[in-house]
Amino acid sequence: MMKTNRITAMLTGLFGSLASLAAFADDTKEPQLWQLNMTDGVTTSSQNAYDSHMLMFWVCVVIGIVVFGAMGLAMFKFRKSKGAVPDTEFTHSTFLEILWTGIPIIILIASAIPATAKVMALYNDDHSPKPFGMTVKITGQQWLWTYEYKGEDLEFTSRLDRESDRLRQDKTASQEAITAHKHYLRDVDNPLVIPADTRIRFVITADDVIHAWWVPALGWKQDAIPGVINEAWTEVPAAKIGTYRGVCAELCGKDHGFMPIVVKVVSKADYKTWLAERKAANNPAPAAAPAAVTIDAGDVPAEDAAAQAAAPAASTQP
Ligand SMILES: [Cu+2]
DSSP, X not given: OHHHHHHHHHHHHHHHXXXXXXXXXXXXXXXXXXXXXXXXXXXXXXXXXXXXXXXXXXXXXXXXXXXXXXXXXXHHHTOGGGTOOOOTTOOOOHHHHHHHHXXXXXXXXXXXXXXXXXXXXXXXXXXOSSOOSEEEEEEEETTEEEEEEXXXXXXXXXXXXXXXXXXXXXXXXXXXXXXXXXXXXXXXSSOEEEEXXXXXXXXXXXXSSOEEEEEGGGTEEEEEOBTOOEEEEEOOOGGGOEXXXXXXXXXXXXTGGGOXXXXXXXXXXXXXXXXXXXXXXXXXXXXXXXOOOOOOTTTSOHHHHHXXXXXXXXXXXX
């Protein structure tokens, strides 16, 4: 009876953790606690990398089973207590040496074939004739990112969200408070918003020291180097609309760990709406032209008039 209860408890726990994993489904491609494998990402390049990785992983699993299985069998079956006697005359076996040199060579050559096919697929994607729909310039700074939408007159900075920043510096912050903040150290104030189904070019550089822009779900990492413009691109299919997170991947100073990246992939229509709103917010339409300041000595106290006359022409900006 006791045993049945324990099994029931274990099954409940197992299904409970599966359910909590499912609850994360809205956070597409978020790393999970105790996650062991790499992400398969949301682009063809990340999928290619993931497929190569999985293929080699299973090859390694088979090799592991064969090698450790043979070792285990040898140790178990030919143990001393069973009367096994060491072969002291044995020096070497030409047949075995050919075998254990030849088999790895065959495995290496065989695994190079799919790997090369993936690299060629990546190269062909890089050189696809499909034109870029837009270009975003990414600039790394200590310790934030600047995104400039080329040709759109839109530029903004993206830095660690204020609440994470407060919590990380608050020595009295409890573990509960940190856990309650859902994306502690993984959220930013202004995410990079990009449209799905669009080939997007990124030009990446830095202002001060070397940073690296890395969002695992996109399948690449690119150094951001002062004085150098690196290039990368991505295209996320509409089926993978979601929020993807990354980090700076090049040690860039004391707050290197606090410059996360958030990319929001939205539909083309949503992107248009967002772009219009964002541009409007960045460049508010000028309010009704301020009435020209005329200083009429008659109704301005003498001191104010003198102050206004002395003030630099700050009010003459458009
Ligand atoms: Cu960094």
